[in-house]
Amino acid sequence: EVCTAVKGPFLHQVCEAGGADIAIYLDPDTALFAPLDPLVAMLQRDDILLTPHLIDPNEDPAAILDNDLSASRTGIFNLGFVAIRTTGEGARFARWWNDRLLAFCYDDIPNGLFVDQRWCDHVPALFDRVKVIRDPGYNVASWNLSKRKVAITRQGEILVNGATLRFWHFTKLGPTGDVMTKRYAGDNFEVYEIWRWYKEAVAAATDPAIPERWWAYGQFDDGAAISKPQRVLYRERADLQTAFPDPFAGGYQAWWKAEGPGRRG
Structure with a gap:
């Protein structure tokens, strides 16, 4: 809850501070694989950019239960990424999200709350100049691998359904992420190679002096x-x-x- 509650205040403070035309937020468990220049171009036309958990419908009953219904419970959009212009509708959104997260950023699905995400289901209805990014190269994760095929070219470029991979969201690093990735990656071995690289990078950056899952306010x-x-x-x-x-x-x-x-x- 506290980790996700910082997102709205962060964006709002960037807008209030001035000095930046756009702001892009990425969760700490994401990795960039290609430049984000297309987002900058999008923000010349639109003020708020969001990526949905799913951009193609699942047909398999198991995938519907795992992915479609999960998104219905936790939010249509994945807020591991959001990009805004720091003026206009982008600034108005940042203030609104700031206020909602400071008061209601709770993991309470029975009462319609899932930390920062469920609030943003309202964004296309409440704000103008909102763009929903449907490019499969953005926000690749276990919840959409059932509909995204990953390939690596001879030149080393990573493609997702033929589009350039921009960033991957390595959610739930550990047993849960492994199970869901294997379930939907199947024999798409490039997925496992990308995960291997990420796990090695995390291990190299881990400070052994910090206890696992330590939290100062626990x-x-x-x-x-x-x-x-x-x-x-x-x-x-x-x-x-x-x-x-x-x-x-x-x-x-x-x-x-x-x-x-x-x-x-």
């Missing part, structure tokens, strides 16, 4: 882990936020043990 000051129920209750109750302005100190933790839902009767 514990109370005494080292006890903060549970999701403790976190959700605090964010939903203004009285607790007022009573315990520093939730990591001992006050909120003591209250939870004595009076909160976690106490024993």
Whole structure:
């Protein structure tokens, strides 16, 4: 939630600061394979660029369950990428997304929220000068490999359905990503070669001094882990936020043990 909540504020701050005509956001688990000059050209005509999870419909029932319905739950557009002009509709979008993410960037699919993404289902209805990029070379990932064939030419150029690969989104690095990639890449061996390169690059950049999945805000000051129920209750109750302005100190933790839902009767 916190990692995705920074996107809107980042774009809004770029717009407010001035000095840049366009802003392009890419998730940290993406890699560029070709220049993004075409995006710059698109932003001469449009103010907001989005890439949908899918640009071709699946027919296979398993792929529909894995990919089409997943996009219906988590958002039509993948917000591992967004590009805007820093004026006009782009700036208006950045302020709107900033406000929504600061207030409602939660992983709560039953209530219609999936962090930053579900909000952007509204973008084509709320804003003008929006372009949906349907080029298969953008935002390639496990969720669209069922409809994208990857090839590497003798000259080393990587093509996706015949188009130049611009960037790949290496989502869910690990067992989940491996399973979904193998399920839909099949015998498209170029996909595995690209993944091999990425895993080696990540391993080379990994700092062994940082514990795996470490997060600075995952514990109370005494080292006890903060549970999701403790976190959700605090964010939903203004009285607790007022009573315990520093939730990591001992006050909120003591209250939870004595009076909160976690106490024993």
